[in-house]
Amino acid sequence: MDKQIKLVKKAMRGNEKAFEKLVENESEKLYKTAFLYMRNQEDALDVLQETIYKAYISIEQIKQPEFFTTWLTKILIRISYDFLRKKKKVILEESFLSTQLTEQSYDIEGKLDLLHAISKLNNNHQTVIILFYYHDMPIRCIGETLNMPENTVKTNLRRAKIDLRRLLGGMEYEQTGHQ
Incomplete structure (x- = not known):
């Protein structure tokens, strides 16, 4: 983490190589997150x-360099929501998904169902699920990222x-005690 703070x-201070390295380190996680939304x-x-x-045009605005990843994730989430609002309709391209997911021991159909179900959640629920399970972010960091x-x-x-x-048709959902 110390190395990341130095890069940030x-x-x-305007070092483009440092910015490139930071983006390179986060790019796979960012792409996966963007794909989950888009x-x-x-x-x-x-x-x-x-x-x-x-991020490049506003990097100097970071107040705490140790939260670079959180800051970058916030930007990505905001842009994803803006993009979805403009697009209005999200299309699940199963052909791309099936080529992207390795067929080792993964249940592709199950993954497609899960991705589709995640896309049906409201924005807050969708973002919390993505950050918790796909970014392995602890609750505290999710709260900081979302100002929640x-x-x-x-x-x-x-x-x-x-x-x-409920969306995946799993365990019987009972209305009693759950709102």
Whole structure:
């Protein structure tokens, strides 16, 4: 982490190579996140490109270099939502997904169902699920990223899991005790 902070500080002073290295280190995670929102390669790449551009032109605005990844993720989420709002309709391109997912021991159909179900969640639930499971972010970091109290993150995560179970037709969903 110390190395990343040094790179962030260099990038903040205008060092383009440092910025490139930072983006390179985060690019795979950012692309996967963009893809989860956009559901197709072309749009995910557009979101990623826009995220990198916005980060590049505003890198000097980072207040705490140790939160670079959080800052960059916030930009990506904001751009993804803006893009989805403009596009209105998200298309799940199963052909691309099936070529992207390795067929080792993965259940491709199950993954497609899960991705489709995640896309049906409301924005808060969708983002919390993506950050928690796909970014392995702890609750505290998700709260910081989304400017949300930890208890709200926990509530959104619990509700998102309930909604996913219902959408995927898993365990019988009972109305009693759950709202």
